Amino acid sequence: MSHDHEHDHTHEHPVPVTPEDAGSQALAEALHSSFAIVKVVMVLMVLAFFSSGFFTVGPQEKAVILRFGRPVGEVDKILLNSGWHWSYPYPIDEVVKIPITEIQKVNSTVGWYATTAEQELSGEELPAGASLNPAVDGYVITADRNIIHTRATLYYHIENPINFVFDFVSASNAVQNALNNALLYSAAHFNVDDVLTRDVAGFRDAVLQRVSDLTELEQIGIVIDQCEVQSIPPRQLLDVFTRVTTARENRNKVLNDARSYENQVFSQSGAQASSITNAAAADRARYVQSITAEAKRFSDLLPKYESNPSLFAQVTLVQAMGPILTNVQDKILLPERADGKPRELRLMLNREPLAPKTSSNP
Amino acid sequence: MKRNAMTVVIGTVLIVIFALLLFVFQVRQSEVAVVTTFGRPTRNLTEPGAYCKWPWPVEKVYKFDQRVQNFEDRFSQNLTADNNNLLVMVYVGWKITDAKAFFPKFAGGSTLAAQSMLESMLRSAKSAVVGKHPLADFVNADAKQLKFNAIENEIEQAVQSQLQTNNCGIGIAFLGIKKLGLPENVTQTVFQRMTSERQILISQFEFEGEAEAQKIRSAAERQAAETIANADAAATRIRGEGEAEAAKVLPVFQQNPELENFLLRIGALQQSLNQRATLIFDERTPPFDLFQHLPTNAPSR
Numbered sequence: 001m002s003h004d005h006e007h008d009h010t011h012e013h014p015v016p017v018t019p020e021d022a023g024s025q026a027l028a029e030a031l032h033s034s035f036a037i038v039k040v041v042m043v044l045m046v047l048a049f050f051s052s053g054f055f056t057v058g059p060q061e062k063a064v065i066l067r068f069g070r071p072v073g074e075v076d077k078i079l080l081n082s083g084w085h086w087s088y089p090y091p092i093d094e095v096v097k098i099p100i101t102e103i104q105k106v107n108s109t110v111g112w113y114a115t116t117a118e119q120e121l122s123g124e125e126l127p128a129g130a131s132l133n134p135a136v137d138g139y140v141i142t143a144d145r146n147i148i149h150t151r152a153t154l155y156y157h158i159e160n161p162i163n164f165v166f167d168f169v170s171a172s173n174a175v176q177n178a179l180n181n182a183l184l185y186s187a188a189h190f191n192v193d194d195v196l197t198r199d200v201a202g203f204r205d206a207v208l209q210r211v212s213d214l215t216e217l218e219q220i221g222i223v224i225d226q227c228e229v230q231s232i233p234p235r236q237l238l239d240v241f242t243r244v245t246t247a248r249e250n251r252n253k254v255l256n257d258a259r260s261y262e263n264q265v266f267s268q269s270g271a272q273a274s275s276i277t278n279a280a281a282a283d284r285a286r287y288v289q290s291i292t293a294e295a296k297r298f299s300d301l302l303p304k305y306e307s308n309p310s311l312f313a314q315v316t317l318v319q320a321m322g323p324i325l326t327n328v329q330d331k332i333l334l335p336e337r338a339d340g341k342p343r344e345l346r347l348m349l350n351r352e353p354l355a356p357k358t359s360s361n362p
Numbered sequence: 363m364k365r366n367a368m369t370v371v372i373g374t375v376l377i378v379i380f381a382l383l384l385f386v387f388q389v390r391q392s393e394v395a396v397v398t399t400f401g402r403p404t405r406n407l408t409e410p411g412a413y414c415k416w417p418w419p420v421e422k423v424y425k426f427d428q429r430v431q432n433f434e435d436r437f438s439q440n441l442t443a444d445n446n447n448l449l450v451m452v453y454v455g456w457k458i459t460d461a462k463a464f465f466p467k468f469a470g471g472s473t474l475a476a477q478s479m480l481e482s483m484l485r486s487a488k489s490a491v492v493g494k495h496p497l498a499d500f501v502n503a504d505a506k507q508l509k510f511n512a513i514e515n516e517i518e519q520a521v522q523s524q525l526q527t528n529n530c531g532i533g534i535a536f537l538g539i540k541k542l543g544l545p546e547n548v549t550q551t552v553f554q555r556m557t558s559e560r561q562i563l564i565s566q567f568e569f570e571g572e573a574e575a576q577k578i579r580s581a582a583e584r585q586a587a588e589t590i591a592n593a594d595a596a597a598t599r600i601r602g603e604g605e606a607e608a609a610k611v612l613p614v615f616q617q618n619p620e621l622e623n624f625l626l627r628i629g630a631l632q633q634s635l636n637q638r639a640t641l642i643f644d645e646r647t648p649p650f651d652l653f654q655h656l657p658t659n660a661p662s663r
Binding site: 066068069070091110124130132133134135138139140141142143144145146147165166167168169170173174177178179180181184185187188189190191192214216218231232234236237240241243244247248250251252253254255258259261262263265266268270271272273274276278280281283284285287288291292294295297298299301302305306309313316317320321324325327328329330331333334336345348 | 386388390391392393409410411412427429430431432434438449453455497500501502504505508510535536538539540541542543544545546547548549550552553556557558559561563564567568569570571572574575578579581582583585586587589590592593594596597598599601604605607608611614615617618620621622624625628629631632635636638639641642644646647650653657661662
């Protein structure tokens with residue numbers, strides 16, 4: 001390029017000195033105009049060179065400008081937010097874009113048997129052999145030295161892109177290994193039943209804790225959003241583990257039945273007890289009331305009686321006989337025989353055999 | 363001349379650019395570089411930026427990625443202190459810390475060569491450390507006896523010290539166990555043990571459930587019986603109280619026992635003749651004694 005320029009220049013110089021013939025003049029004009037074109041092109045290229053320094057940063061990313069390989073800006077202003085930016089073109093500046101807000105995820109399958117997502121979806125997994133081949137089948141060893149399968153998915157986003165991009169060849173790989181290690185480490189101090197049933201959330205929290213500890217220690221520059229852990233007993237022992245679950249459920253059912261029986265017995269006995277005491281209280285009230293009423297009547301009658309006992313007795317008796325005789329069903333009056341001898345009576349007693357109170361003889 | 367000045371400026375710029383390309387080089391944020399003078403490493407550049415050098419035949423620049431690289435060794439079998447075979451795989455994050463030392467050690471600064479050296483160091487460190495610990499240090503429900511972290515640290519330190527004595531220019535950023543395993547035939551034994559443990563659990567659940575339920579039921583029944591007995595006792599007490607209250611009234615009747623006797627008899631009479639009674643009486647019973655001396659139409663004999 002530079003040489004072309006020098007060349008044109010030397011040719012252009014003699015043009016006004018020797019305007020000899022039409023041919024050479026035409027050549028000179030042609031050269032002149034082509035030189036103008038070259039100039040325009042050069043200006044355009046210089047413009048293009050500088051405008052190539054414009055770049056956009058998307059909403060889901062940040063960017064860092066490296067000037068001669070060194071990040072530009074103060075420590076906390078290195079990151080460029082989304083929008084338009086300008087940098088010097090390539091050999092001076094270099095723009096590195098880093099996805100930041102989007103959630104990334106890694107899976108850990110070191111503790112899972114050999115399978116693929118497709119096999120799992122289609123249900124065509126290879127049948128479990130009698131033993132686990134360490135080369136292909138992953139598993140973890142629990143604190144009580146049981147073998148179980150467990151796998152995890154970790155969701156995270158990048159918090160410190162400088163660390164994430166410039167300190168690690170493959171930061172996601174480092175995160176994955178931290179997750180692998182966390183599964184192993186957490187399984188190593190959990191018992192098999194805790195991992196599988198009793199404390200599933202506790203196990204997940206332990207995994208999460210370990211991963212965040214490790215990633216913080218290793219300064220990967222990520223924030224963990226979520227961690228999903230799935231654990232199953234080895235497929236070889238699925239049957240016996242299911243039976244344990246059934247037995248546990250049965251036990252709980254039996255216990256629940258017993259508890260509901262307990263409640264029923266308690267409420268029944270409570271009701272019975274209160275009816276017993278209530279009846280007693282009612283008895284007491286009735287007894288006391290009746291005897292008090294009796295006493296009052298006695299006190300009322302006493303002066304009349306004392307004034308003339310026999311008259312009182314006769315009057316009272318006759319008064320009483322009135323209603324008695326009204327109530328009595330059959331009344332038989334035996335007048336005295338003229339001769340004064342007693343009369344003879346014959347009674348048929350079984351007139352109403354089933355009735356309890358049939359007759360009475362005064 | 364204007365045109366000549368322009369030419370000189372442009373020419374100078376071009377020469378400067380050319381010279382810069384020859385004499386200046388960049389070290390990026392993620393890189394370290396070593397400069398060799400006639401093939402001998404002379405300068406170590408760890409900070410990013412632009413640097414000067416003599417052009418090619420004199421000095422040459424070798425750049426290396428100084429970011430943490432991941433390396434995982436083989437899943438290899440080691441013997442624990444209590445003679446268990448344990449398969450261990452570790453992952454290592456390593457980085458080039460000293461390019462000047464790293465560069466001559468491995469042909470052309472090859473990371474593959476470095477990793478194969480790292481692998482052999484790991485192998486010996488791993489078997490040495492695993493051999494010092496029983497299996498209970500790897501898996502243990504008791505957090506105090508679990509030495510997982512200690513084991514990782516020991517392996518890391520062993521490798522780190524070997525790297526230092528060999529002066530490789532490599533540093534370990536972190537090291538952890540990636541995978542633990544048992545030999546294939548051992549897994550079968552473990553499965554058998556697990557099965558029998560499960561069966562113990564099953565029978566435990568079965569018997570525990572029944573026994574516990576029985577306990578709950580009998581306790582409930584005992585408590586119910588107690589409640590009713592208490593209620594009976596309370597009822598007796600309440601009735602007794604009633605009688606005691608009634609006893610206070612009794613002296614009233616003692617003022618005239620005859621009247622009381624009479625009243626009671628009338629009461630008894632009223633009650634006994636209340637229903638379906640047949641009463642037979644003669645003329646002497648009041649009030650029918652009124653009939654006694656009336657003239658009747660009965661034939662007198």
